[in-house]
Amino acid sequence: MNSAAPAAPQPQSKARVTAAVLNLDGASRKPLLYGTDAPYDTASIIKVDILAALLLQAQDAGRHLTAHERALAEPMIRKSDNAAANALWREIGMAPGLEAANKRLGLTSTKGGPGAKWGLTRTTASDQVRLLLSVFDSAGASKTGSPLNKESRTYIRTLMSRIAGEQAWGVSAASGAQYELKNGWLQRTTSGLWDVNSVGRITVHGHRYLVAVLSDGSASMSDGVSLVERAARQAVTAAAGT
Secondary structure, X not given: OOOOOOOOOOOOOOOEEEEEEEEOOOOOOOOEEEOOOOOEEOHHHHHHHHHHHHHHHHHHOOOOOOHHHHHHHHHHHHOOOHHHHHHHHHHHOHHHHXXXXXXXXXXOOOEOOOOOOHHHOEEOHHHHHHHXXXXXXXXXXXXXXXXXXXXXXXXXXXXXXXXXXXXXXXXXXXXXXXXXXXXXXXXOOOOOXXXXXXXXXXXXXXXXXXXXXXXXXXXXXXXXXXXXXXXXHHHHHHHHOO
């Protein structure tokens, strides 16, 4: 990581934010980091990881997803459907299943949530870029070592390109019209403060970037969205200048 990376934008109140950016068209496969690469709650961005784990398990079994699995996976990603995530979280084996998949996907700092609480999985911005790299690097296994085959990667990308309109915020704010996206938001009952996160691939001036922005401690969801979008814009602008 870049020890001289610029500080993240200073949020209001107790909020904190970290962004990680990787230029897919560059030579490096290590993200530039903005802010401290500390653990955050995933909230619903974990749904991309749940789907990746499900697809890996299906690949291992030599099969495609069933119609029922697809009927759960698609609203889980496109509409952030929690009931679908509950079902697929159980199917992959909850935290142990997620962590087994993540070891193969190259994630090093993600710990599955307790019991049924997938949204309390803890992750870092750099780990989320590693997950995105396993999905979006067109060089595939030869360059990234991703265990996801081309069909699995295409399926995840396609769903992330069809996010419901009201959820099209976050890292897409740093993009033009072309992006693939998954957001997460969660109000913590213990504090009343919000976790707001956004991950995805964006295209800026013809260059493709993987971007993960994680935040917590915002007083409202709208404050968290503003913080994440501001951090995404600043981080991508800085990365484009390196």
